[in-house]
Amino acid sequence: MPHIPLPEHLPGITGLLEYRLDTAQPIRELTQLLLRGESTLSPGERELIATVVSSRNCTRFCEAAHTKAADLLLGESETARRVKQDIETAPLSEKMKALLQLAALTQQSGSAVTPAAIDRARAAGATDREIHDTVLIAALFCLYNKYLDGLATVAPTDPAYYQLLGERITGRGYVRPPGGYPTPS
DSSP states (O other): OOSSOOOTTSTHHHHHHHHOHHHHHHHHHHHHHHHHSSOSSOHHHHHHHHHHHHHHTTOHHHHHHHHHHHHHHHTOSHHHHHHHHOGGGSSOOHHHHHHHHHHHHHHHOGGGOOHHHHHHHHHTTOOHHHHHHHHHHHHHHHHHHHHHHHTTOOOOOOHHHHHHHHHHHHHHTTSOOTTOOOOOO
8 A cells, every 4th residue: 555645546656656747747758768769779678777677676566567668669578588587698789788787786776887897888889878878777767666665656466457558658658648647437
């Protein structure tokens, strides 16, 4: 049960963002920019960063939502599943493995990101912007994960919910729909 009253029909982050539209707007804008804006990393690769961080933070809602979004954007479900098990054996480029390791280090602590980890990413072909954006996406999802868990939001258990949420994320991105989310009748 959430620690504050939230709309029951909007579990997870959606209810929190609707609770305070003024704080939600910049968070949504930053998320949209980082996960759907111009980048040399594909939207699916950026969703993998969110998936890794949320999985390691044990935030069920975000892990399920971003795993599904990654699956839909990548057109398969094996990669996200394997990334959560072991980044190094997942079917990814060396650059993406190095970037996901940076995300995992960021999830532990910003100071866990070492020069050696940065050097590995650069040696694998990562640009400074890709390194920057990976760390920022990871830090943003740590914020999201702590926000959800700190206020004890509801995480549905039905996989069908995350299928619909993944479709919404991949179709519309992270912007609030005009007029918000209607209460079901």
